[in-house]
Amino acid sequence: MSEPQRHKTSSAPRTEGVKYVGSKLRLIPHIMHLVEPLGAQTALDAFSGTTRVAQAFAQCGLHTHANDLAVWSEVFGNCYLIANKPEAYYLELIDHLNAQPGHEGWFTQHYGGLPHEHKKPFQAHNTMKIDAIREEIDRLDLEWTDRCVLLTSLMLAMNAVDNTLGHFAAYLSEWAPRSYRSLTLTLPRKFRITTHNRVSRADALEAVSQYHDLAYLDPPYGSNNAKMPPSRVRYAAYYHLWKTLVLNDRPTTFGKAVRRTDSSDKDTASRFEDFRSDDEGQPLALKAIDQLIAATNARHVVLSYSSGGRADKDDLIDILKQNGKLLQALEIDHRRNVMASMTWTGHWANSKAAHKEYLFLLERS
Numbered sequence: 001m002s003e004p005q006r007h008k009t010s011s012a013p014r015t016e017g018v019k020y021v022g023s024k025l026r027l028i029p030h031i032m033h034l035v036e037p038l039g040a041q042t043a044l045d046a047f048s049g050t051t052r053v054a055q056a057f058a059q060c061g062l063h064t065h066a067n068d069l070a071v072w073s074e075v076f077g078n079c080y081l082i083a084n085k086p087e088a089y090y091l092e093l094i095d096h097l098n099a100q101p102g103h104e105g106w107f108t109q110h111y112g113g114l115p116h117e118h119k120k121p122f123q124a125h126n127t128m129k130i131d132a133i134r135e136e137i138d139r140l141d142l143e144w145t146d147r148c149v150l151l152t153s154l155m156l157a158m159n160a161v162d163n164t165l166g167h168f169a170a171y172l173s174e175w176a177p178r179s180y181r182s183l184t185l186t187l188p189r190k191f192r193i194t195t196h197n198r199v200s201r202a203d204a205l206e207a208v209s210q211y212h213d214l215a216y217l218d219p220p221y222g223s224n225n226a227k228m229p230p231s232r233v234r235y236a237a238y239y240h241l242w243k244t245l246v247l248n249d250r251p252t253t254f255g256k257a258v259r260r261t262d263s264s265d266k267d268t269a270s271r272f273e274d275f276r277s278d279d280e281g282q283p284l285a286l287k288a289i290d291q292l293i294a295a296t297n298a299r300h301v302v303l304s305y306s307s308g309g310r311a312d313k314d315d316l317i318d319i320l321k322q323n324g325k326l327l328q329a330l331e332i333d334h335r336r337n338v339m340a341s342m343t344w345t346g347h348w349a350n351s352k353a354a355h356k357e358y359l360f361l362l363e364r365s
């Protein structure tokens with residue numbers, strides 16, 4: 001039985017992103033440890049979210065394709081992986097945006113709160129700046145990739161002064177200390193782009209059909225609590241405000257969290273977020289993962305999963321083994337930075353931790 005190991009985290013490339021449920025920030029050193037010996041040249045991050053993993057791939061010299069259904073992820077991908085103008089160009093635009101006088105507009109009316117008001121995602125002094133800056137970004141005549149740098153800068157600035165626990169499905173009742181700070185744009189931490197990268201906004205099932213040496217799959221986990229309403233665990237519901245900010249489309253809204261109407265339970269966005277089971281009790285999300293692995297056109301596949309998710313790790317292992325050779329199965333308790341390998345008898349050397357992350361490395365047959 002293998003002993004739990006401590007991993008050095010200092011060697012992983014630095015990445016940047018907003019607070020995001022399921023962000024792999026702390027798993028990046030483990031992912032890179034798995035991926036580096038494979039000698040891959042092209043990599044897909046099929047559910048890229050914040051794009052932190054894609055940012056790490058590109059900084060390690062992989063030609064990187066970031067894909068996610070969410071429009072805000074496409075914006076992050078364009079900012080970090082594609083936009084390539086000199087720093088001074090973006091800094092001048094950011095200074096110009098910071099100088100815009102705030103005023104009350106759509107974001108203030110829907111998401112701004114005064115100090116005595118409760119359960120709003122931002123204080124009104126900041127939503128007034130958001131209104132002014134967002135309108136000005138649309139007035140500037142910019143290429144889409146450069147616009148993505150400014151939108152990323154705005155999302156990072158909002159993330160630094162929000163009144164949330166990391167998503168927009170509910171807001172804190174007491175103002176968080178950071179919400180009193182004044183929103184200020186800064187230059188996103190862009191690294192020098194040396195690889196040929198791509199960004200897409202497709203269903204993962206479509207993205208995996210194109211060949212990459214390596215495919216990294218980090219699908220939504222949902223919750224294994226069957227009583228949880230689906231809207232509580234869907235990315236479109238959690239991050240509706242990022243979509244509205246990017247599109248600036250002033251959508252109709254509903255409910256206490258003032259969500260976009262198109263983020264309601266009636267709109268099932270993704271087969272990986274269908275948390276119902278079929279007649280035999282098989283979770284539909286697991287079937288979607290089965291279909292995804294079978295469709296993945298890559299030499300190596302790394303699958304991420306979490307112990308709180310809808311699918312069971314043993315089912316995932318069965319699916320993986322039907323599609324090639326399972327080279328590694330890691331269980332990570334990232335709060336303690338402890339990793340264990342699965343023994344081939346199926347037991348986990350380190351299985352006492354309450355919340356665990358799994359990483360599976362598959363060589364496709």
Ligand SMILES: C[S@@+](CC[C@H](N)C(=O)[O-])C[C@H]1O[C@@H](n2cnc3c(N)ncnc32)[C@H](O)[C@@H]1O
Pocket residue numbers: 020021022023024025046047048049050051052053067068069070073202203204205218219220221235270271272273
């Ligand atoms: C666990 S998160 C990925 C987190 C990401 N690895 C990170 O570090 O930020 C899952 C992502 O899957 C995306 N998603 C959900 N259904 C999808 C689908 N059918 N195709 C592509 N992306 C999808 C969500 O928008 C979400 O960003």
